[in-house]
Amino acid sequence: MKINRLEAHDRLLHFKKDQEANIVQGFNDCLFKNPLSLALQERSDYIYIFAHPRTHDDGVTKRMLFQPRLRKPSMQTNSYLVRAKSHSDIVDICWMLPPREMWDTYKKGNVTENEVVLWSIDQFLNNRTIMEMADPKDLTEEQSKNIYLAIAKEMDEEKRNKEIKQGISVVASVVS
Numbered sequence: 001m002k003i004n005r006l007e008a009h010d011r012l013l014h015f016k017k018d019q020e021a022n023i024v025q026g027f028n029d030c031l032f033k034n035p036l037s038l039a040l041q042e043r044s045d046y047i048y049i050f051a052h053p054r055t056h057d058d059g060v061t062k063r064m065l066f067q068p069r070l071r072k073p074s075m076q077t078n079s080y081l082v083r084a085k086s087h088s089d090i091v092d093i094c095w096m097l098p099p100r101e102m103w104d105t106y107k108k109g110n111v112t113e114n115e116v117v118l119w120s121i122d123q124f125l126n127n128r129t130i131m132e133m134a135d136p137k138d139l140t141e142e143q144s145k146n147i148y149l150a151i152a153k154e155m156d157e158e159k160r161n162k163e164i165k166q167g168i169s170v171v172a173s174v175v176s
Helices: 006-030 035-043 100-106 114-125 128-132 141-175
Strands: 046-055 060-067 079-085 092-097
Touching: 006 035, 006 046, 006 060, 006 079, 035 046, 035 060, 035 141, 092 114, 100 114, 114 128
Parallel strands: none
Antiparallel strands: 046 060, 046 079, 079 092
């Protein structure tokens, strides 16, 4: 089988652009639409967004999960972490770590070479302790815990209020 190098290169560029757009959209949705993320941003100058792919029950399809957090999680393979300034689109990449079995594909000289991924792999292997250290501006564990508890309480109250309102509208329609 003869491969047209230009066509293969164009497909690779399209694939990379498509993947990047999907990941950026996921981070943006988490940052600007996720209720927990919005609540965290009301109480903190920044949040972390931790992303990691998971395989569906069919064993084939993958989906990316995006989780807003107040504190930096442990560095792990097959994950992405960004630190975002609250209520803005200012984002700093903390790491981009593919699955370990794919690391060789990102090496220098490969078509899929990626500077951020190579740096992240190096940091994972050689400076993980430093990478996992809290930023000097990070909230303490106690502050974070209190914020999460306050948000959980608010969300629980909102849920109960919504259920009560729905119950009242059902009773009102039965009565009339």
